[in-house]
Amino acid sequence: MIVQERREAFRAVLAGRAVVRPGSVYDALSARIAEDLGFEIGILGGSAASLAILGDPDLVLITLSELAEQVRRITRAGRLPVMVDADHGYGNALNVRRTVQELEAAGAAALTIEDTLLPQHYGEAKPQLISLDEGVGKIEAAIDGRNDRSLVIFGRTGAASITSLDDAIVRARAYEGAGVDALFFTGLRRRDELAAIAAATRLPIMLGTVDGDLDDDAFLAAHRVRIANQGHAPIAAAIAAVHATLKALREGRKPKDLAGLPAAELTRQVTREAEMKARVARWLGGRP
Structure with a gap:
């Protein structure tokens, strides 16, 4: 399957009526496993990428080149359409444009650009957002940097939990106007929040957290949610498995007696x- 076919498969998910739960992947083997298990799409989250590449928490310490190379390793290993968390685009609007070019060349089927102020500034204890004007400029730069129009670009905002739901709606509508293909919201907790967003926007929606009353596929689908993230448990499970295996070996257990292989x-x-x-x-x- 060529890269464009993967991107078209991703677009088919957005154009459908069902809610898809992506498989969280972080390297070539995890992507192949997700593909073999029938996941329609995969997602390389920022936290999973940071753990896989650096072994560090999600503090935007990886570089664009490191992320792009990890995406390249993942996409060459199979046919799974992979969505990439591109964080803030690794800088200003010009950096965003470059980020889109690199991740497109690496084989990403989709990517997200968010309006969180990253990396966290000195003295700021809570997440902050960039201005609406800067956010729109980043989205416009992302669209301009795309060569293959089948590459999906998400406008992502966490405004609902950082500023207000009204701000999240204003930002989402502005990103729609700037040309994104879909919207990604984090921090939504209630059905009325999603209902308000769906009424005020028109594009397919992805949610970063789905729990409580929101964990209802019929409700999500009726409000244009096409992708509902389910966290990054696979790499967490891998950490636990490697730790348990090495601990058993260190304590003298023979390889042939190990559990969980x-x-x-x-x-x-x-x-x-x-x-x-x-x-x-x-x-x-x-x-x-």
Whole structure:
């Protein structure tokens, strides 16, 4: 599947009527597993990228080049359409334009640009937002930097939990006017908040957190929510599994006695061993 086909598959999700829960991925193997399990789309979150690349919390410490290279590793490994959390675009509007170019070239099917003030400024204990004018400028720069029009660009705002719901609506409508393909809201907690946003906007919606009364696919779908994030549990589970395995080995347990290791067949499937052996036989004269 070529990159444009993945982007068109992502757009088909936005054009549909169902709510899709993306698979959180962070490297080539996790993306292949998500693909094999039938996830329609994957998402590389900022926190997952920071953990996978640096082993650091989500403090916007990774660079654009590091993120783009991780996206490239993920997208070359399979066919899963992957959405990338591009944070604030790694700087001002000109940096945003460059970010879109790099992530597009790396094979992303979609990306998000948010209006949070990042990195956090000295003396600020709580998240802050950039001005509406700067946010619109970033979105316009993102659109301008896109070469393949099938690449999906989300305008993301956390205004609902930082400033107000009214501000979130004003920002969303402005980002719609600037040309985004979809809207991404974080910090929504109540049905009336989503209903107000859906009434005031027209584009497909993604939510960053879906719990409590909002955790109802029928309600979400009726209010144009097409993607509902479900966190980044896979990398958290991987941390726990690696820690438990290394701890057991350090304490003297033999490898053959370890619990939780994958079956050989699963490893062969995820590494695409049969396909690689066929290539060896075809081009290197080896046995399949």
